[in-house]
Amino acid sequence: MGIESTADDFSVGVSTFDGEILANVTDAYVPIEGGIHPREAARHHADVASKVLGGAFAKSGIRPKGLSVLAFSQGPGLGPCLRTGATVARALASYMGIPLVGVNHCIAHIEIGKLRTGAKDPVTLYVSGGNTMVLAFESGRYRVFGETLDIALGNCLDVFAREAGLRQNVGVPFGAVIEKLALDGKKLVPLPYSVKGMDVSLSGLLTASVALLKKRDCRLEDMCYSLQETAFSMVTEVTERALAHTGKKELLLTGGVAANRRLQSMIRAVAEEHDVRFETVETQFAVDNGAMIAWTGALAYTHGVVTPVEKSLVRLRWRPEEVEVPWAE
Ligand code: AMP
Ligand code: MG
DSSP states (O other): OOOEEESSSEEEEEOOOOEEEEEEEEEEEOOOSOOOOHHHHHHHHHHHHHHHHHHHHHHTOOGGGGOOOOEEEEEEEOOOHHHHHHHHHHHHHHHHTEEEEEEEEHHHHHHHHHHOOOOOOEEEEEEEOOEEEEEEEEEEEEEEEBBBBSSSSHHHHHHHHTTTTTOOBBOOOOHHHHHHHHHHHHHHHOOOEEETTTEEEHHHHHHHHHHEEEEEEEHHHHHHHHHHHHHHHHHOOOOOHHHHHHOEEEEEEEGGGGGGHHHHHHHHHHHTTTTTTEEOOOOHHHHOHHHHHHHHHHHHHHHHHOOOGGGOOOTTOOOOOGSSSGGGO
16 A cells, blocks of 8 residues: 655555556645645645545455555655655554555656556656656666756646636646647747756746736737747756667656646657657556555565664655665666
């Protein structure tokens, strides 16, 4: 079983050691106004924990006694949210007398992506509400080849949408609202394009986009279109460079923003140009989910990794390259 609680989602998944996903149940915290408030999100997680756990047990048909390992997202993420998930995990593991495995959230996104697509050794572009990274396996670890220097791509889209007064609904996140409006965009408005080496910077782009929007001399559709084109081109550029540098033969797109058709087509185009296989993950496994924690916990556990309770403190800034991943060799 895996528990995910790094940000706005509380999710519990159940996986077999062969990678069959038996359950993946999520309850998302939706702020009434503004962005994610960490303490409110954590309160949400505590409120829904027993319901989501119950749902995962029911869906999987596994009884608590049937579990062998309890995995949890140990970081990176928001402190109060992480601590709530870790507390639930410790309590369950100790009650059932089974080992605990702390999983790195970014690595879990890669592993579930590999599992679901059959990719063996991809360059991964992971773009979500809280993370923007280009990763690939090299010398025993997942190395970060490029990343955002400030805000995440999903966060950039979400803040822009809020500033524009847009509304998101259950099943239609802000990124999807922007995607739809962008389809009616006709004019490409020049916006700051900031790639620094292998990294991207998105905060200047966001500020400029919001400022133009407030001046009201651009159509919202044109702004959504231009924001997407500019931001997506930036992450595509560094992804292409990582691909050229590593010479890997697969390109995996994951994270919540991976649902975006325009981003998919840009990344697919890069893959085709380099003659590599393009893969993206079904949305339920691309967004934050408990199944990816369960599966990565299973991989780690079968390679001798366990996390004693005294080492189970959450790690807010835990970087993927700090983790040895013997199962990926
Ligand atoms: P995650 O952080 O992985 O749970 O994913 C949530 C992020 O994905 C939010 O920033 C959403 O706005 C974004 N997102 C979801 N669907 C889309 C889409 N179709 N296009 C762009 N971004 C999206
Ligand atoms: Mg989320």
